[in-house]
Amino acid sequence: MNLKTLVWRELAERPSAMLTSTLTILLGVTALVAIRHVTVFSEREVGQQLQSLGANVLVLPKDATLQDYYSADLTERTLPESHVASILLENLPGVERLSPKLCVSAKVANRDVTLTGILPQSEFQAKAAWQSVSLFSNKHEGCKKAACGPKTYDAAPETLASERTIDQLKGNEAVIGADVAEFSGLKPGQSVEMLGEKLQVLAVLPRTGTVDDSRVFAHLHTVQRLTNAGEVVNAIEVMGCCEDAAGGLVPKLAELLPDAKVVTISQVVSTQVGINRLMSQMSLFVLGILVIVGGASVASTISSNVRERRREVGTLMALGATPSLVTRMFLLKAWALGIVGAVGGSVLGLIVAMVLGSQWAGVTVKPLPELIALSIGAALVITTLAALWPARSAAKLDPCCCFQEV
């Protein structure tokens, strides 16, 4: 016999009496763990998307939705390719690179892929030289980027994965994503047939975890020719030299290209960022609910338990239980409720987050041990504080109540 046995025997005798408060804590922790997990992974996903999109500013067809670009599957709405030259000739301050894109559906080894036409940076250099303009040399006011030397346009094609642009790409060449290489077995130097034309694989991109893994990149003009699309693109990515450049570029590009929609990347993900912020605030709200409802429920349960057991407490005191032992007895019981509720709620919350996270927010949720530990800790602190007053009042009971008749 020890204090734990005493508490456990009492709990086991009447578990239903504790059900309400345990359930309250369990539901509170479930909501807290589920919302926080989805929020954290959604925020990470947004961060990854921002990084993978790379461009600071997007020029899209006027009627294109942001979701069109977000899903990287633009196939219907287009812009004239001449907009690229317009931006180039304008030599806007802060523009460092341009990347026009035309995306169409195609098949490789009987699997659907996105064939993306891109323009190599070497062609911009040639175009600039022909137009007698200095390519991307106009720094914006207060630019924080350190100056660098003249560009040689000889970077490896694999840098397309991280830089969003490629320096050299011939009309009969293609760069394939990691997933395409995996399921087709293609290697650099081999040929792949795209829309009836054989293209030579120049490189396989390293895995990025984005839609780029299932893309085949080819020269923009090749894709235009193979699809009879004409001199059009779906989007023009404009890379600014630094974050400060993006804000200033938007109004200038909008003025330059009145028939296009100009957005910054932060606008593309603003909806999701907003939802994340809302969910973050919601988790604070749930924590508040857990504190108030869970705390009140535990306090009420323990108070009622103390009232029901006055005679038993009096007897224990007559037998030699100290007030501190009586306090610990009720606190231990509250902790038992808190632990069952918190652990059960964490497991349930994690399951909910893993199931609903992928369905509702499109994110893959994995357990975050520190978040689970924090939730369990919060639940235990709440139950302790809520049970403290009734437990102390039990310790102050008059032991003479052991003589009272039932």
Add this chain to the structure above:
Amino acid sequence: MYHLQDITKVYRRRQEEVVAFKAASLDIGLGEYVAVVGPSGSGKTTLLSMLGGMLSPDSGKVWFGGESLYDLPINERTRRRREQIGFVFQTFNLVPYLTALENVQVPLFLHGVSKTEQRNRAVALLEQVGLGNRIEHKPSELSTGQQQRVALARTLANNPRLILADEPTGNLDPTSREAVLSLFDHFVSEGRTIVMVTHDPGAAARASRRLCLNDGTLVTSNEIPAARAA
């Protein structure tokens, strides 16, 4: 063992004062078997509570083993109770969710006895009161007489010098009553002191001394002739 000096205990309710117990002087010696009798509300349980260190008097001193009980800090008073006093209650006050064995183990656990020693001593005590075959039974699975015997085993767990009993035979059938009173006789023969509050004249007659209370005042304190007490 006890010396009560100028004790007064008053209960106050709605500006009304009731003297629950008053005694100029009362001594209870080691090995005495004292029956406290009197009508309901005469202060018997108040006296028992004060002797048990659970109810402080409004004035006066309760000396227990040479120490003023209510001048001790609460934890020290609790320790004295745990180590030297055993309680017997009219309705047994067994913990309903514990088995007979665990109920007897409670005072041993409170005394800090190891688990093995707790179990060995509790089993021996339950065998002593004739319940060796009922150790895993909960109070609800025992008769009233058996419950009181479990309570007596619990009382003896820490080998107290003094037993304070509140109507120990009040809820028992004649056979169980006799068994309990026989055990009390045995406790006294071992040199323990018993102070027993009772309404049962037969039980009071077994004691060696009778304290009669009326309206909170000690009316008489009689030595009972040995022949009657036997």
